[in-house]
Structures are given as structure tokens and as C-alpha cells.
Amino acid sequence: MIARTANEGRITVPSVGAVIELLKPITWFPPMWAFACGVISTGQPFSERWMYVAGGVLLAGPMVCGASQAVNDWFDRHVDAINQPERVIPSGRMPGRWGLYVAILTSVLSLAFSLLLGSWVFVAAIVGVALAWAYSAPPFRLKQNGWLGNAAVGFSYESLPWMTAAAAAIGAFPGWPIVSIAILYGIGAHGIMTLNDFKSVEGDRQMGLNSLPVMLGEANAARLACLVMAAPQAVVIALLASWEKPLFALAVTALLAVQCLCMIRFLRDPGRFAIWYSAIGVGLYVSGMMISAFALRGLNAAGHLAGG
Numbered sequence: 001m002i003a004r005t006a007n008e009g010r011i012t013v014p015s016v017g018a019v020i021e022l023l024k025p026i027t028w029f030p031p032m033w034a035f036a037c038g039v040i041s042t043g044q045p046f047s048e049r050w051m052y053v054a055g056g057v058l059l060a061g062p063m064v065c066g067a068s069q070a071v072n073d074w075f076d077r078h079v080d081a082i083n084q085p086e087r088v089i090p091s092g093r094m095p096g097r098w099g100l101y102v103a104i105l106t107s108v109l110s111l112a113f114s115l116l117l118g119s120w121v122f123v124a125a126i127v128g129v130a131l132a133w134a135y136s137a138p139p140f141r142l143k144q145n146g147w148l149g150n151a152a153v154g155f156s157y158e159s160l161p162w163m164t165a166a167a168a169a170i171g172a173f174p175g176w177p178i179v180s181i182a183i184l185y186g187i188g189a190h191g192i193m194t195l196n197d198f199k200s201v202e203g204d205r206q207m208g209l210n211s212l213p214v215m216l217g218e219a220n221a222a223r224l225a226c227l228v229m230a231a232p233q234a235v236v237i238a239l240l241a242s243w244e245k246p247l248f249a250l251a252v253t254a255l256l257a258v259q260c261l262c263m264i265r266f267l268r269d270p271g272r273f274a275i276w277y278s279a280i281g282v283g284l285y286v287s288g289m290m291i292s293a294f295a296l297r298g299l300n301a302a303g304h305l306a307g308g
Contacts, residue, residue: 028061038165067106068132083203146212159186191228198274222270248295
């Protein structure tokens with residue numbers, strides 16, 4: 001139930017729906033997917049560790065990612081008032097300082113829950129929560145620089161969940177094949193984040209946020225996003241082929257080829273087609289992640305899973 005003041009009728013306590021909207025369930029997918037890829041890449045059986053897998057996916061998505069969304073929306077409330085005034089904080093449906101309270105509470109709960117999943121997961125949760133605050137909050141506010149901010153998100157959304165899941169599943173830091181694939185897909189996610197910046201160019205410019213479309217111009221930022229997404233996938237293809245996984249390499253190649261065709265349309269009018277390309281290209285990109293994860297499962301027998 002929403003509490004209101006007797007005289008003014010204004011919202012004083014957010015509804016459950018407003019809190020869920022602040023945590024943005026639609027954004028939980030990337031880290032949850034990356035965590036699942038990490039578990040799969042180890043080749044460990046699910047039957048004995050299904051509770052761990054479920055807990056890790058919950059931590060990566062609704063908890064840590066949800067916390068990061070709350071942190072971001074609180075410190076971006078002035079920008080959102082220009083770009084997206086319908087969002088939950090600028091619209092008044094998350095009144096007062098409730099956005100900040102939700103951000104703090106979900107961050108603390110994420111760290112507490114991660115303790116139940118082991119030391120590797122706890123350390124990773126600390127890194128993930130720290131990056132979430134550094135990305136959005138002063139004094140670091142990494143998002144003010146498109147290079148640093150996008151790198152932080154790519155690492156925390158893709159590389160970190162993948163490596164964390166793998167390390168916890170095998171009880172040791174994973175070997176370089178798993179680490180290399182996780183980092184490559186995290187680098188590619190830098191380009192995905194650039195795509196996301198196209199929807200808020202005007203507000204970013206007014207508020208002094210140096211996103212890549214603001215710094216480089218929309219045309220150059222679009223070219224860079226395509227390059228940063230495609231190049232790591234090309235390296236993944238080469239690695240899979242070198243590890244004698246030709247069918248997996250061919251599958252990722254096919255996905256990359258379709259992405260390149262979509263990029264042609266995106267580059268014609270980046271501002272118009274950024275959302276369209278995000279919907280199609282990102283789906284193809286993350287499909288390649290899962291294919292690569294299954295390819296890595298076969299390296300278990302060769303002893304490549306754990307680091308030295």
C-alpha cells in the first residue's frame with residue numbers, strides 16, 4: 001500500500017511495484033546469463049550443485065545487478081529528469097531519498113547473501129558492488145567517461161560473473177581458457193554499453209556526461225561499438241579453432257556474420273537504429289557466449305580448467 005500525506009496527497013513510501021521498477025528486472029539477464037555460462041564452461045555436474053547455481057544466478061541478477069540499477073538511478077535522477085522523466089525517481093513514484101535507501105539495502109543484502117555461496121563468490125560480490133557504486137556515485141563516477149564506465153560495466157556484467165561461477169564450481173581459480181573467453185566477452189560488452197548510450201545523448205551532453213556518442217559523435221561511436229563487439233568474437237573464434245573445437249568456432253562465426261549484416265543497417269543511422277540493433281545484435285552476441293561455454297566443457301579432460 002502507498003502511504004500519502006493527509007494534506008497534500010503526495011507519495012511518502014514507494015510501492016512494491018515502484019521498487020521492482022527501480023531494480024529493472026530487464027537488466028538482470030546479462031550477468032545471470034554470464035554466470036550460467038561460467039558454470040557450464042567448467043563441465044561440472046548440475047545435480048550436485050543445483051542450489052549453488054540457483055543462488056549464484058539470484059545473486060548475479062536480482063541482487064547485485066538490481067543494486068547497481070538502484071545506485072545508478074539515484075545518482076542519475078537529474079539526468080533522467082531530462083532524458084526519461086517517466087522513470088520511477090524523477091516521476092515521484094520513488095519519493096524523497098528512498099532511491100538511495102533501496103540502493104544501500106540491496107548492496108548490503110547482496111554481500112550478506114554472497115557469504116553463503118563461498119569465499120570466491122563473496123570476493124566477487126565485493127568487487128561487483130564496489131564497481132556499481134564507483135560507476136555511478138561520486139567521487140569516481142566512472143560513467144562520466146564513456147571509456148571507463150563502459151569498461152566497468154562490461155567487466156562486472158560479463159567477465160566477473162563468468163569467472164566467479166567457474167572458480168566456485170571447480171574450487172580454484174579457473175585456467176586461462178575460461179578466463180580468456182570471459183574477458184573477451186566482457187570487452188565486447190563495452191560496445192554493447194555504447195549502444196545503450198545513444199538513447200540519452202542530449203541529456204548526457206547537457207549534464208556533462210562524456211558518453212562515447214557525446215565525445216566522438218554518433219557516427220564514430222557507432223563504428224567503435226561495432227568494432228569493439230566484433231573483434232573479441234573474432235579472437236574467440238580463433239581460440240576455439242586452436243583448441244580443436246571447429247564446429248563451435250563455425251557456430252560463433254555464423255552468429256558474428258549475421259551481426260555484421262545488422263551492423264550495416266545500424267551504421268546508416270545510429271541514433272535511429274541503436275535500439276533495433278541492441279535487440280537483435282546483443283541476442284546473437286550472448287548466444288555465442290553460451291556456445292563458447294559448451295565448447296569449454298570439452299577442455300575439462302585436457303586439464304585446462306584450473307589455473308596453476
